Amino acid sequence: MTREEKSQVIKDLTAQLAETSTVYLADISGLDAGTTSNLRRACFKANVKLSVVKNTLLAKAMEAAEKDFGELPSTLKGNTSIMIAETGNAPAKVIKEFRKKSEKPLLKGAYIDEAIYVGDENLEALSNIKSKEEVIGDIIGLLQSPTKNVISALKSGGGKLAGILQTLSEKE
Numbered sequence: 001m002t003r004e005e006k007s008q009v010i011k012d013l014t015a016q017l018a019e020t021s022t023v024y025l026a027d028i029s030g031l032d033a034g035t036t037s038n039l040r041r042a043c044f045k046a047n048v049k050l051s052v053v054k055n056t057l058l059a060k061a062m063e064a065a066e067k068d069f070g071e072l073p074s075t076l077k078g079n080t081s082i083m084i085a086e087t088g089n090a091p092a093k094v095i096k097e098f099r100k101k102s103e104k105p106l107l108k109g110a111y112i113d114e115a116i117y118v119g120d121e122n123l124e125a126l127s128n129i130k131s132k133e134e135v136i137g138d139i140i141g142l143l144q145s146p147t148k149n150v151i152s153a154l155k156s157g158g159g160k161l162a163g164i165l166q167t168l169s170e171k172e
Contacts, residue, residue, distance in 0.1 A: 006057060013053065013061030013082075020084050021113045024091040025072060026105040028052070029079035039098055039105065046094045048085040055080050070116040075108040088112045092126035 001009075017023060028036065043050040055076035062069045083091040095105050109118040110126055117126060130138070 009054075009057050010060050010064065013058060014064040016084060017061055017065040017067065020086070021111075022085045022088050022091070023072075023111040024083035024085075024095075025075055025108040025110070026081045026083060026091075026095060027079050027108055028081045028105040031102065031104050035102060039094075042094050042098055043083065043091075046085070046090045047087070048083050048091050048094055050081055050083050052079070052081050058082065067111070068114070069111055071118050072109045072111060072116060075118060080108065081105065087131045089127055089129040089131060092123055092129070096123060096127045 028039065031039065040050055055078075058080065059073045059076050062073050083094075085091050092107070092110070095107060098105065107120045107123045107126075109116065110122065111117075112126070112129065
């Protein structure tokens with residue numbers, strides 16, 4: 001790879017890192033071609049971009065990006081794949097689902113909305129993170145719940161009130 005090609009790769013990686021708030025680093029070494037192809041298909045279906053990168057180029061791109069990746073550059077050893085997604089838990093779900101059939105990919109680390117996770121032990125927690133849409137849905141559900149209770153109480157209470165008034169009017 002020439003110096004110009006390396007420079008272009010670093011610029012491209014820096015742009016990708018600047019545009020996204022969800023970056024996962026994984027180790028997919030040891031997967032055969034068929035398994036790797038299945039992983040790429042699973043990522044595509046989950047709207048996750050998967051690419052294998054050179055550690056030195058990714059480290060330079062992380063330095064150039066205007067984000068603090070904390071300890072993530074220290075995980076850049078051996079084979080590294082970068083997974084970029086719009087949803088914070090999508091890559092973790094892909095990895096978790098894929099590991100039901102294979103022992104790889106291993107999670108090296110993740111950067112999600114300025115939070116940094118290092119190590120494969122964080123996979124379960126990352127897969128349980130709710131997406132922005134899920135959190136908004138939960139909030140809307142919580143806000144609607146008291147309103148529904150008040151409306152149903154008024155409806156049922158109105159029927160009881162009308163029954164009491166009718167009973168009182170019949171007594172006279």
